[in-house]
Amino acid sequence: EAGVxxxxxxxxxxxxxSVAFWCNPISGHATLYWYQQILGQGPKLLIQFQNNGVVDDxxxxxxxxxxxxxxxxxxxxxxxxxKLEDSAVYLCASSLGRLRIVQYFGPGTRLTVT
Amino acid sequence: xxxxxxxxxxxxxxxGRISILNCDYTNSMFDYFLWYKKYPAEGPxxxxxxxxxxxxxxxxxxxxxxxxxxxxxxLHIVPSQPGDSAVYxxxxxxxxxxxxxxxxxxxxxx
Numbered sequence: 001e002a003g004v005x006x007x008x009x010x011x012x013x014x015x016x017x018s019v020a021f022w023c024n025p026i027s028g029h030a031t032l033y034w035y036q037q038i039l040g041q042g043p044k045l046l047i048q049f050q051n052n053g054v055v056d057d058x059x060x061x062x063x064x065x066x067x068x069x070x071x072x073x074x075x076x077x078x079x080x081x082x083k084l085e086d087s088a089v090y091l092c093a094s095s096l097g098r099l100r101i102v103q104y105f106g107p108g109t110r111l112t113v114t
Numbered sequence: 115x116x117x118x119x120x121x122x123x124x125x126x127x128x129x130g131r132i133s134i135l136n137c138d139y140t141n142s143m144f145d146y147f148l149w150y151k152k153y154p155a156e157g158p159x160x161x162x163x164x165x166x167x168x169x170x171x172x173x174x175x176x177x178x179x180x181x182x183x184x185x186x187x188x189l190h191i192v193p194s195q196p197g198d199s200a201v202y203x204x205x206x207x208x209x210x211x212x213x214x215x216x217x218x219x220x221x222x223x224x
Contacts, residue, residue: 004157031210042118042203042214043158056211091157098210101146105157 002026004106006092012112018080021109025073025094031055032069033103034077035091043091049075050098082113117141118206120215127222133191135218137204140185144206144213149178149189152201152217161202162189194222 005024013019025032031050035043046065048056051072069075079086089110093103119138127133145166150158164171164178164187171178177190191198199222204215
């Protein structure tokens with residue numbers, strides 16, 4: 001069974017530029033999550049989708065971050081414009097359903113904003 | 115306000131000995147607790163979980179203990195192997211949302 005796929009793996013941009021990350025969850029997983037992991041911290045939830053609907057985006061900085069999950073499968077996370085403090089690893093995870101506790105993570109995208 | 119705390123940033127253990135990783139939490143509404151293992155440049159990998167109605171769960175070399183009254187859980191790895199060297203994250207779940215600790219870096223020396 002294929003795991004969660006993410007691309008790109010690494011991205012370096014200048015502040016005020018925009019960037020987008022892509023995630024393909026495990027087949028059949030209805031719930032998809034985006035996390036931000038800053039160096040030395042644990043992952044922090046940004047947004048949660050159930051199929052193609054947003055369940056929780058309370059921690060998403062909506063002035064610059066946006067995410068979508070078209071057709072309830074793939075998802076993209078966008079940052080526009082990026083700030084220095086957005087430098088982090090962006091992790092995508094999926095689970096069978098909202099109350100299925102175990103989440104499976106992709107390898108992440110390491111973003112460096114200079 | 116950290117709801118899940120891992121107070122030891124690092125732990126070093128000799129191969130073959132026991133590794134004990136600790137985690138404290140503050141929210142009594144958490145109903146599941148999980149441990150994830152993370153190697154460099156990879157995403158976290160699920161290791162073991164425990165429901166709040168249990169006090170112990172075992173899977174091979176890995177055992178998680180939960181002390182609800184103390185709001186404390188621990189992960190025991192016996193015997194420790196060099197391949198266990200990684201960052202271990204404790205996570206707690208309330209209604210399906212995971213809250214992670216900052217992680218403990220385990221080094222197992224041959």
